[in-house]
Amino acid sequence: MLPGSRALRAAGLLRPPGAAPRTGATRRARCGTGQRPVWRGFALPAGPDLRHFLRAAAAGQPGPSPELPPEPGSTPGAPKVYLETYGCQMNVSDTEIVWAILQKNGYARTKELGEADVVLLVTCSVREKAEQAIWNRLQHLKALKARRPQARAPLRVGILGCMAERLKEEILHREKLVDVVAGPDAYRDLPRLLAVAESGQQAANVLLSLDETYADILPVQTSAGGTTAFVSIMRGCDNMCSYCIVPFTRGRERSRPIASILQEVRMLSDQGVKEVTLLGQNVNSFRDLSEVQFQSVAAPGLSRGFSTVYKAKSGGLRFSHLLDQVSRIDPEMRIRFTSPHPKDFPDEASVLQLIQERHNICKQLHLPAQSGSTRVLEAMRRGYTREAYLELVHHVRDSIPGVSLSSDFIAGFCGETEEDHLQTVSLLREVRYNVGFLFAYSMRQKTRAHHRLQDDVPADVKKRRLEQLIATFREEAARANAALVGQAQLVLVEGPSKRSASELCGRNDGNIKVIFPDAELEDAAKHGAPGRAQPGDYVVVKVTSASSQTLRGVPLYRTTLSRAAASH
Numbered sequence: 239m240l241p242g243s244r245a246l247r248a249a250g251l252l253r254p255p256g257a258a259p260r261t262g263a264t265r266r267a268r269c270g271t272g273q274r275p276v277w278r279g280f281a282l283p284a285g286p287d288l289r290h291f292l293r294a295a296a297a298g299q300p301g302p303s304p305e306l307p308p309e310p311g312s313t314p315g316a317p318k319v320y321l322e323t324y325g326c327q328m329n330v331s332d333t334e335i336v337w338a339i340l341q342k343n344g345y346a347r348t349k350e351l352g353e354a355d356v357v358l359l360v361t362c363s364v365r366e367k368a369e370q371a372i373w374n375r376l377q378h379l380k381a382l383k384a385r386r387p388q389a390r391a392p393l394r395v396g397i398l399g400c401m402a403e404r405l406k407e408e409i410l411h412r413e414k415l416v417d418v419v420a421g422p423d424a425y426r427d428l429p430r431l432l433a434v435a436e437s438g439q440q441a442a443n444v445l446l447s448l449d450e451t452y453a454d455i456l457p458v459q460t461s462a463g464g465t466t467a468f469v470s471i472m473r474g475c476d477n478m479c480s481y482c483i484v485p486f487t488r489g490r491e492r493s494r495p496i497a498s499i500l501q502e503v504r505m506l507s508d509q510g511v512k513e514v515t516l517l518g519q520n521v522n523s524f525r526d527l528s529e530v531q532f533q534s535v536a537a538p539g540l541s542r543g544f545s546t547v548y549k550a551k552s553g554g555l556r557f558s559h560l561l562d563q564v565s566r567i568d569p570e571m572r573i574r575f576t577s578p579h580p581k582d583f584p585d586e587a588s589v590l591q592l593i594q595e596r597h598n599i600c601k602q603l604h605l606p607a608q609s610g611s612t613r614v615l616e617a618m619r620r621g622y623t624r625e626a627y628l629e630l631v632h633h634v635r636d637s638i639p640g641v642s643l644s645s646d647f648i649a650g651f652c653g654e655t656e657e658d659h660l661q662t663v664s665l666l667r668e669v670r671y672n673v674g675f676l677f678a679y680s681m682r683q684k685t686r687a688h689h690r691l692q693d694d695v696p697a698d699v700k701k702r703r704l705e706q707l708i709a710t711f712r713e714e715a716a717r718a719n720a721a722l723v724g725q726a727q728l729v730l731v732e733g734p735s736k737r738s739a740s741e742l743c744g745r746n747d748g749n750i751k752v753i754f755p756d757a758e759l760e761d762a763a764k765h766g767a768p769g770r771a772q773p774g775d776y777v778v779v780k781v782t783s784a785s786s787q788t789l790r791g792v793p794l795y796r797t798t799l800s801r802a803a804a805s806h
Contacts, residue, residue: 316346320354324371325362327517327576328488329399331470333360334457336398336425341458343429351382356394356432358418361401363487365680369401380415394418394435398425400487404683406444416440422473422488423447446489453498456505465732465774466513467506471499471560475519477579478547479608480619480686481651481679484519491520495528496560500567507568512730512774516564516575522582522589525554543626544581547619558588565596570799572730573599574749577646580605580630581621590637597803601638602672602748605631606646610665611658614651617691624665631669642748644673649707650700651679652691659703666710670718672748674711678704712786719750719784726778726794727752728802733773742771742793746779752789754779762797771796778802 319340323333336358337347348354357379362368376395383393396418397409403421410419417435420428421444434441451473459467472493475484503514518524537550557575565573573596583590593599605627609615612623622630635641647662666674678700681693695703727746735741735753742756758768759777771777776799779791 316344317355318348318353319345319356319358320348320351321358321360322375323360325360325364325368325400327468327515328470328519329360329362331457331468331517332399332422332425334459334468335452335455335470336360336428338455338458339425339428354393355391356396358396358398361397361399363400363404363483363682365677365682367680369405372397372401376415380413383415391436394432396420396428396432396435398422398428400483402442403444403446403487404483406442410440410442414440418442419444421446423450425452426450448490449492451492451494453494456502459509465511465730466515467511468515468517469499469502469506470494470517471521472518472524476523476548477520477621478619478686480617480691481608481648481682483682483685486684488519491523491525493518493524493526493554496526496555496563497528499560500563503564503567503571507571510774512570512776513572513574514564516560516573518575519577520579520582521575522557522578523551524557524560525551526560527554529555538582539584540581541583541622541626541630543622543629545621546581547621557582558592561589561592561599565592565599569598571598572747572799574602576604577606578604580607580627583630583634590634593641594638598799600747600749601640602642602644603634603638604644604646605634607665607669608646608648609651609654609658610662611654614654614658614662617653617687618648618651619686624661628665628668642672642750643669644675644749645669645671647674647676647707647711649676649678649704650695652681652687652693652695654679654695654703659706663706663710666707667714670714671711672715672718672750674708674715676704676707676711715786716784719786719789722750722781722789723784724781726780727789727791728797728799729754729777729779731771731773731775731777742777744777746789750789751787752779752781752791754791754793757793759793760795762795762801769796776802 319337321333321337323329341347345356351357359372359375361372379393379395383395386393394417395415397416398420399422402409402419406419406421409416417440418428418431419440419442420431423446424431424443427443431441431443452470457470472491474489474491475482476491478485499516506514535553535555537552538556540546561573561575593601593603607627608618608620610624612625615622615624615627631643634643647666649659649662678697679693679695681688687693729744729746729752731742731744733743734756735743740756741753743751743753746752754777756770759771760768762778771793776797778794778797779789780794781789781791783790
């Protein structure tokens with residue numbers, strides 16, 4: 239059962255729709271009750287805020303005069319912020335939102351840790367290992383704080399995102415190292431929190447919201463000139479799988495208005511971005527309720543043999559409408575999305591039809607299975623059986639010939655027997671995924687599994703089972719990728735290969751990495767004009783070899799996405 243809004247508010251974990259963030263005197267109540275490191279919008283210019291007065295008071299000077307400061311990024315002496323991102327693609331998107339908010343409030347960004355006045359870590363809490371990486375990083379920052387010259391203002395450290403939401407009290411009290419704690423729905427409050435921290439106090443806001451989507455904030459990409467980008471279309475999750483902490487760290491499902499998403503994608507297209515990934519914990523349950531005329535639309539059906547823990551939700555514009563509109567913006571921009579839930583692909587699904595019909599929607603689907611055992615899937619509250627999942631896989635492959643599939647798997651979930659494990663091994667062999675994300679089970683507090691089940695699979699057994707799952711996945715992925723040898727693949731160039739400056743790296747339609755020599759190439763769109771491929775170019779590559787994770791080949795010519803589609 240989903241936690242009720244009243245209960246969440248009583249626990250201090252939910253802010254009513256439209257309520258302003260709590261401040262100052264309520265800080266204590268707020269704190270006490272409650273798939274690698276990677277790196278949105280019109281507003282009036284900000285006048286002097288609490289931060290300016292606090293700085294002035296600390297220096298024994300009067301506050302600033304009430305005149306508007308220069309444009310963000312050009313303010314002399316602006317505090318410098320250093321951002322680090324851990325975990326999933328949603329955290330990459332959150333980092334861009336955080337930077338957009340801070341930039342509007344007079345902060346400058348630095349890529350040099352030693353220059354920073356503020357260090358912010360955007361964190362993950364899905365597994366214990368992810369949290370341990372943050373604790374380890376904090377020890378390094380503790381040493382950095384201690385070595386900071388007395389002439390400089392004290393270094394401020396902030397923990398943002400899911401770990402902040404889950405462990406706010408421990409983070410604030412453990413060695414008094416962290417100055418700011420902000421949950422995923424509190425990023426707008428960061429300027430105030432940092433101003434409080436400048437006065438020497440700890441500051442926190444981890445209230446969850448029923449309506450925050452940051453729809454009015456256009457994210458500022460933290461890597462200029464990139465060829466790919468993430469666009470968050472919704473936040474939170476209502477599925478309540480028994481192992482998953484996400485509903486408790488990111489809250490209930492809510493979707494951005496389609497108009498704001500389209501605005502962001504158009505902006506990215508104008509910037510030259512060639513691939514956009516639509517992000518959400520459960521993207522294909524997207525439901526935009528911002529337009530009144532669509533609020534009485536009937537709820538769509540589920541995939542055959544699938545169920546949910548919540549009642550069907552009527553009203554709103556659905557994911558198929560969004561996908562259709564996004565794919566029309568730029569015919570030269572690839573569109574991906576992640577992560578969908580298998581339950582939301584009904585037999586008549588127009589999403590699958592769109593993928594098959596539109597040349598710029600990638601023929602690639604992420605279908606997280608988690609286990610191959612029906613008994614374990616029931617304990618996980620996934621809402622389907624092994625047989626229903628396999629039926630969906632066959633339906634997807636019939637609907638989208640040549641589709642690339644990826645999945646998630648958990649090894650050693652509560653009560654998993656050796657037979658259950660072997661059923662997962664056999665599912666990996668039967669489906670033969672192109673890409674896989676496999677992890678040992680890590681119990682999280684607050685989840686249903688934590689309250690109702692026992693983490694009874696020993697750590698060494700989890701390790702052995704995970705190793706077998708990884709080995710099986712690699713075997714089958716190598717076979718799946720070997721089938722592409724001799725074929726021509728359209729590759730979006732991302733840049734030089736990390737291992738060789740004489741080679742380029744990119745990804746094909748199926749999201750598989752492709753490496754090929756950097757050479758002079760004819761350009762099919764320009765009648766044979768020669769030149770070297772650049773990031774953002776599309777290159778046709780003939781595959782000559784394959785492994786479980788990478789394709790290698792020889793480049794044939796440069797082209798465009800539309801021209802390549804027309805030639806098939």
